[in-house]
Amino acid sequence: MTAKGGTHAVEIAITCPKCQGEGSFKTWDCIDTDKNPELRERLLHDPMLFFYFCPKCFSRIRIDAPCLYIDRGREFMVWLVPDTNMEMNLGELRDFFGAGDYENYCCRMVRSWGEWREKIIELESSYDxxxxxxxxxxxxxxxxxxxxxxxxxxxxxxxxxxxxxxxxxxxxxxxxxxxxxxxxxxxxxxxxxxxxxxxxxxxxxxxxxxxxxxxxxxxxxxxxxxxxxxxxxxxxxxxxxxxxxxxxxxxxxxxxxxxxxxxxxxxxxxx
Ligand SMILES: [Zn+2]
Incomplete structure (x- = not known):
């Protein structure tokens, strides 16, 4: 795996669970808000951001894929990890994001989009x-x-x-x-x-x-x-x-x- 080091787009192959039609979904596995403040806006305010629309049967399917959100200015990261069997640590962060000094970062893990945006809002505050x-x-x-x-x-x-x-x-x-x-x-x-x-x-x-x-x-x-x-x-x-x-x-x-x-x-x- 190559370290992402910043905002990183991915394309996920999707098989529609309703009609079995094939398609793909463009999303991110890393969002670096200092470089892409517009993605913070979308993450916080666009509930459709992580929905896939099947081009064949027009079903709306929520995509639960991992994504690391990083705010360098405020020194925090929130990793959306929908798989409840998965835990994350600094080693995995370095493999995924790249070497760096993250000791001062507030690192949090969340399991859903709702929890993700809520945690980002909480961490943008000056309080714990x-x-x-x-x-x-x-x-x-x-x-x-x-x-x-x-x-x-x-x-x-x-x-x-x-x-x-x-x-x-x-x-x-x-x-x-x-x-x-x-x-x-x-x-x-x-x-x-x-x-x-x-x-x-x-x-x-x-x-x-x-x-x-x-x-x-x-x-x-x-x-x-x-x-x-x-x-x-x-x-x-x-x-x-x-x-x-x-x-x-x-x-x-x-x-x-x-x-x-x-x-x-x-x-x-x-x-
Ligand atoms: Zn479909």
Missing amino acids: DRLYEFIKYGAFHLLKEEEKKQFYLPAYHVEYAEDNEKNDELALIFMKNDEDKSTYSYPISKNMLEISNDIFQPLMERIPELSGKGAFQRYDYDWAQMVIDHLLSAAMGASGNDKDSLKKIIVLWFQGLGKEIFGADIEPHKD
Whole structure:
């Protein structure tokens, strides 16, 4: 394999699953946004970008192919790897992309297009992307059970709050299960980011595996849930009074989240 070193187009042979007709799909296996900012625009705003239209039966087929997205200016990479059996590391990055010093890059791995664009938006912010995952999990967790059922969890995501895409001004987007697919947008305030940073950053710093650099990690909703559950059950090595204070801090964080996101006093509840 020759190292790509930048944006790289590929053509994939496609056999239509509906009519068995042959065709090909032009896409990319690497997008370098500094060189091709127009591809960032398309990736973020064109949901049809990864659909193949069969020229014979006109079926629309989603193409799930791996693609590495790199933002050199902000020093991050997000590798879309749809195959759930595949993991990526720096060695594979060097083989694929070329030799270089990537130690300072935030490297993330995602499994779907939706997750990909969400992660890019989070990483364009000046805050740690994982704080958004905590806030995302925390806000959904605050909903009552009957409210949770009204929303479609896979469509729940972090997005730019406004069309002008100001960094650090992101929002939580909820989509209802109703016919209209009504969406609700709740801005994530700077205050909430600062509070979350103060609470979670020191906890993450204690765990070397969470340095967030140099390895392609997957930090998503499920990950945030796992960490918060661990913190609540104080399984992070704390003892005695430390346990109680850690729990108190997390409970206070949930309460702050309810106020900041929903503008309401919502008590965290047990599932
Ligand atoms: Zn077809």
